[in-house]
Amino acid sequence: MENPPENPPEIDDTVDCPQDGDLPDIIDLVMDMGSSPPLARLESLVETATAYAKAASSENTQNAYAKDWRHFTSWCRREGFDPLPPSSQVIGLYIGACASGTAAGDPKRGLPSLSVATIERRLSGLAWNFTQRGQPMDRADRHISTVLAGIRRKHAKPPRQKEAVLGEDLLAMVATLDHGLRGLRDRAILLLGFAGGLRRSEIVGLDVARDDKSDGAGWIEIFSDKGVLVTLRGKTGWREVEVGRGSSDLSCPVVALETWIRLGRIARGPLFRRIFKDNKTVDVERLSDKHVARLVKQTALAAGVRSDLPEGERALLFAGHSLRSGLASSAEIEERYVQKQLGHASAEMTRKYQRRRDRFRTNLTRASGL
Secondary structure, three states: OOOOOOOOOOEOOOOOOOOOOOOOOHHHHHHHOOOOOOHHHHHHHHHHHHHHHHHOOOHHHHHHHHHHHHHHHHHHHHHOOOOOOOOHHHHHHHHHHHHHOOOOOOHHHOOOOOOHHHHHHHHHHHHHHHHHOOOOOOOOOHHHHHHHHHHHHHHOOOOOOOOOOOHHHHHHHHHOOOOOHHHHHHHHHHHHHHHHOOOHHHHHOEEOOOOOOOOOOEEEEEEOOOEEEEEEEEOOEEEEEEEEOOOOOOOOHHHHHHHHHHHHOOOOOEOOEEEEOOOOOEEEEEOOHHHHHHHHHHHHHHOOOOOOOOHHHHHHHOOOHHHHHHHHHHOOOOHHHHHHHHOOOOHHHHHOOOOOOOOOOOOHHHHOOO
16 A cells, blocks of 8 residues: 555554764865855755765664764763774774773673674774764774784684574464464565575565665566566675575465565555554555564564573574575575575675585595595
């Protein structure tokens, strides 16, 4: 449905409203250069340039970098430092505080330290923010690199991978959903996300048809006798993902999609949308990617996946990435086809997603004569 009712009921699906990061005032920068066009014209140019600058990275990345900058500047205010210009010594102190758990304020509060991966992400966010302000950060400076090396040596832990949702698990998860509008939508999300090996941002970024003016990440095209072609915009350009029909209607992602599109009356725009509390009215707004993570977690717990573990541990095992790794682990097919479906540049990256692969296929111990 393209237009919501005049007095719509409350929306049940929660959506986080991102906040734009604090960016430097481009008008001030141009004015400082001396001669400039009339102010009205300059504002128009700035608006256009800013829109393209924001399009250079995904919304999730922008939100993360904005959060990094707010965290750093808040810490600087508390400690009496100036965030600008970038000081390698100050940044070294900051990441040390992040690693020790004191970056949030009072060290007696016992706040957990940030992981090495989070600290490295914070550095990337700071580097981006400093660059946008025309004052690049030297990440290779010894005051930063040496502290970071020490943090890695002392705090680095093996990566924790999300549990893969295998084919039989997914069928059990889908069976926990009802046949109302919300259940039909979520069934299509799970089946398409699994069969396509899609990231959660790619799932919710899809449009029902191609629209060059859309803010989405791609679109679908259904071929009635074969499957659905998913066209995605990735970090390195566009790619196509082929999702074939399943062996039965209950497990077929194409049937699930066709049912959702028909009963949800989706003619154009976002493919997956929020639904009002009446479970009968589809909103025009795109679904949040966090819904996919919640959906995978909730249905996996409801279906009893990994019931051998306590519920607290099980809740930490599943997320949106469980669908992507599940396809890589379940598909009994040549590795190169899985690599292509996931859009990986290397087979080594694909192997990181394959939880059930034979890690001892090549036995160098016996090959060496032992």
